Amino acid sequence: MSASPDPVAAAASRLDEHLREMVDWHFSPATGSPFWLDWARTAGWDPRTDIRTAADLSRFPLFDDDLLRDLPNEVWIPKAYAGRPFFVFETGGTTGMPKQRLSWTDHLHDYTEFSSTLDDAAFPPGSHWLMAGPTGPRRLRLAIEHLAQLRGGSCYFLDLDPRWVKRCIAAGDFAQAEAYKYHVVDQAITILRHRRNIRCLFTTPKILEAMAERTSLPGLGIAGVFCGGTSMTPQTVRFLAEEVLEGVARFVPTYGNTLMGLACSLPLTAANGWSVIYHAPQPRAILRVVDPADPARTVDHGAWGRVELTTLTREFFMPRLLERDEARRTPPSSRFPWDGVADVRPFGAQSGKIIEGVY
Amino acid sequence: MSDAIHLPALRRGVTYRSVDALRLANGAEISQVNSGLIRRDLLRGTAAERPPVRRMIAICREAGARFRSATLPLCEGIQQSPEDFLSQVAATGGLPRTLIRAGMERVAKVLDDMEQILAGLSRGLDPAVIDDGIGQQAGIPVSYHPTTEVLSVVLPSNSPGVNALWLPAIALRTAVAIKPGRDDPWTPWRIIQALLAAGCPAELLSFYPTDHEGSHALLRTAGRSLLFGDAAVAKRYARDPRVEIHGPGHxxxxxxxxxxxxxxxxxxxxxxxxxxxxxxxxxxxxxxxxxxxxxxxxxxxxxxxxxxxxxxxxxxxxxxxxxxxxxxxxxxxxxxxxxxxxxxxxxxxxxxxxxxxxxxxxxxxxxxxxxxxxxxxxxxxxxxxxxxxxxxxxxxxxxxxxxxxxxxxxxxxxxxxxxxxxxxxxxxxxxxxxxGAMATSHVQWDQPHEGNLFEFLYHRRAVQVAA
Missing domain, CATH: 3.40.309.10 (Aldehyde Dehydrogenase; Chain A, domain 2)
Structure with a gap:
């Protein structure tokens, strides 16, 4: 295939090629998983012949992520990975059984790619990291450590269980939630004060704010902060960059989860109103902004809609999951020549109350 | 004209235009600040100049006159006359101008009469005792200390007149951090502008249009708060002695x-x-x-x-x-x-x-x-x-x-x-x-209303001075 001079067309072509390869892999009896092979037997159509471009993905029904909780994990193992021990990464689970995704090397791959987007001035190679985010059965625990080591440093940790915070808030026990946040922040600041060679930080917006209420993070040597976990309005992003990080340390927001990987943001500027625009790690994942009433339809550039995720790796195939977020669709950028999602916020944030907690 | 209006936040007297904004029913915009910003401001502490109470009373009196009849700054490049104010409150809150005018007069009157109101709330305490922290009342040595540097106020939108309740705090040398009601940001903003024009130190005045999370930050961070809200909101803070709740009156x-x-x-x-x-x-x-x-x-x-x-x-x-x-x-x-x-x-x-x-x-x-x-x-x-x-x-x-x-x-x-x-x-x-024959809506402002604001903001300590 000849390369197109148009970066957008080239990216689309690369995505379609990757999509065909992944569909072939997951629906081939030699390599595919029991779940998708079973599904194809009753679908009445053959994804291997009928899925040629990303637009064809709408032939798949919306993915029901409850299946990741209700079915045994073994049904998701591609035959090519059979017999190899896997990592189990969880999402949800504040009450009841969490949803689980199996991984072998996807989480390492995602963060290796992400590392190449980080500016060495803000995340100096060889410097150490502090991971003050959700730990436990989450991919972040291993992924951040991988990121630190990949960049020549080591990673310090503390424990953070977001499920407990969410339970406290749901029960109206705000004092307990605050006490837990204080406990987490206390540990983070203690480490930063005693290990002065930490220059990079991963945390959530609320923990970041709370840390900066008690100390100057640039003053403790922090040069770059990679943040994720919850949505951030442009005003919150501006506040974090200008005041919490004092306009000194670099702020890099990301949008990611266990099921997708990590979407990078374009550099933040006051000129674009501190709007955070994320681009999926295409071709390994696709983010689409769809009409909530008709999820097959992509909304126009600039319009709001619900975020739909498709994950396309050899380890995991998940077409058309409607995320619990909404966003504005943005056009391709020069750095990421495919659509982006801007100003992500919880779906229905304008109509109902959603608990986000410190996480 | 209203298309150009953007009401900013005020951070200790310094205007701050937020990136996030809310569009009001009349097309005007109002900044929306995040909870972290509010908490950060409140935790910063203040070295604000706090003029004596008698000076603050004079400032209030001057502010009352300006609130009632002056043209005051609204936002960058736009002024607000009293008539503009009536129109803006009516357009966003649905209140007839007659009722807005009555509420406006109630606010102005409280500012006018601040000296008598403080006397009523403090049972005739010499204002100098508040300035000095020590003095005498009815021949008995007394000492009062402030319970907070900042009073946060989470306001409703039901009527301009409700703002009269927090005004004595200013005269009592307490900084205020106001979260306006969604449908009436105009009244607290105009009061603040009137106070500034009358010479109130700007650092005593903050205005934070925000969401529920921002309200929570105000209530949990300020040393004392007034909260107006429905039964569910009131219940959440019912056990917090730092929060004076103005819930349903029944x-x-x-x-x-x-x-x-x-x-x-x-x-x-x-x-x-x-x-x-x-x-x-x-x-x-x-x-x-x-x-x-x-x-x-x-x-x-x-x-x-x-x-x-x-x-x-x-x-x-x-x-x-x-x-x-x-x-x-x-x-x-x-x-x-x-x-x-x-x-x-x-x-x-x-x-x-x-x-x-x-x-x-x-x-x-x-x-x-x-x-x-x-x-x-x-x-x-x-x-x-x-x-x-x-x-x-x-x-x-x-x-x-x-x-x-x-x-x-x-x-x-x-x-x-x-x-x-x-x-x-x-x-x-x-x-x-x-x-006796008095409507429930009849209010004498020298009487406490759901708690005595002076006693909420000042605590009497024992004091003994060696001869």
Missing amino acids: SKVLIGADHADRWRDHLDLLVKSVAANSGRSCINASAIVTHAHADVLAHALAERLGSMRPRDLDDPAADLAGFSNAAAAELIDAAITAGLAEPGAADISATYRAGPRLVVHRGRSYLLPTVIRCTSFDHPLARKEYPFPYCAVVELPQAGMLGRLGPTLVVSALSDDPVWRRQLLASPLIQRLNL
Whole structure:
């Protein structure tokens, strides 16, 4: 295939090629998983012949992520990975059984790619990291450590269980939630004060704010902060960059989860109103902004809609999951020549109350 | 003109235009700040200059005059005349200009009369004692220390007049951090501008338009707070002694045995108690409890209130406010209708109006005055409070009234019975007690309102000075 001079067309072509390869892999009896092979037997159509471009993905029904909780994990193992021990990464689970995704090397791959987007001035190679985010059965625990080591440093940790915070808030026990946040922040600041060679930080917006209420993070040597976990309005992003990080340390927001990987943001500027625009790690994942009433339809550039995720790796195939977020669709950028999602916020944030907690 | 208006936040006197903004019903925008910013400001501490109380009283007096009649800064490049102010509050809050003007006057009057108000709240304490922290009162050594540097105020949108409640804090040298109600950011903003113009140190004044999370940050971070909110909001902070809650008032008129036969003499008072300020205040009566004649009283009251109807917001005769949120009006209407399905309640006002309770006038929803005759205080509609002229009429023997009262912000007790008056005076359930023919909505500002603001902001310590 000849390369197109148009970066957008080239990216689309690369995505379609990757999509065909992944569909072939997951629906081939030699390599595919029991779940998708079973599904194809009753679908009445053959994804291997009928899925040629990303637009064809709408032939798949919306993915029901409850299946990741209700079915045994073994049904998701591609035959090519059979017999190899896997990592189990969880999402949800504040009450009841969490949803689980199996991984072998996807989480390492995602963060290796992400590392190449980080500016060495803000995340100096060889410097150490502090991971003050959700730990436990989450991919972040291993992924951040991988990121630190990949960049020549080591990673310090503390424990953070977001499920407990969410339970406290749901029960109206705000004092307990605050006490837990204080406990987490206390540990983070203690480490930063005693290990002065930490220059990079991963945390959530609320923990970041709370840390900066008690100390100057640039003053403790922090040069770059990679943040994720919850949505951030442009005003919150501006506040974090200008005041919490004092306009000194670099702020890099990301949008990611266990099921997708990590979407990078374009550099933040006051000129674009501190709007955070994320681009999926295409071709390994696709983010689409769809009409909530008709999820097959992509909304126009600039319009709001619900975020739909498709994950396309050899380890995991998940077409058309409607995320619990909404966003504005943005056009391709020069750095990421495919659509982006801007100003992500919880779906229905304008109509109902959603608990986000410190996480 | 309103398209160009963007009300910013004010961070200790410094304007701050947020990236996030909310569009109001009149097309104006208002900055929305995040909770972290508020917390960061409050935690910073302040070295603000705090002029003596007597100087602050003079500033308040000057601010009252400016609030009432001056053209004041609104936002970058735009000024606000008193007429602009009336139009803006009407457009976003649905309040007729007549009622806004009354609320405006209430605010200005409190600023005018600050000296007497402080004297009332502090029982005549020499203001210099507050400045110095030590002095004498009635020949006894006294010492007071502030309980907080900043009073946060989470405001409602029901009426401009409600802002009068936080004004003494300024005169008491306490910085304020105001979270305006969504439909009326104009009144606190204009008060702040009037105070600045009168010479109030800017660092004492903050204005944070924000969401629920931002309100929470204010309430949890400031040393003292005033919170206006519904029962659910009030419950969340009920155990926090730093928060003074202004929730539903459940204010009532009680008509004793000796006045029950003379109920007609009090009809004007009853109408005013229920319908002043379009029934939007916590000091409006939501129940009338009478020893006798409840049926005929309910009919007479419903007939009188039946003359209230939606009018244009600039109509001098307008006395009924609309709802800026149509869905809220629909929910209230549905709740009343559902309550009527339970035996023991009748909508007396239905007899005196031609159509439904919920009407639309010039695109805005209105709920028409509603008098419900309940046969028992146990009926769900007997203890409801809604932000429009709504009232339940219940008949109870005088001897049984106090036992069934429940927490009540204002009681207007129509009785000359000295024994019953003593019982009412002894009741811990009543926050404000009007003895005699006085509407529940009658407020003397030198009296405490749901707590004494001076005692909330200053604590008396023991002091002993060696000779």
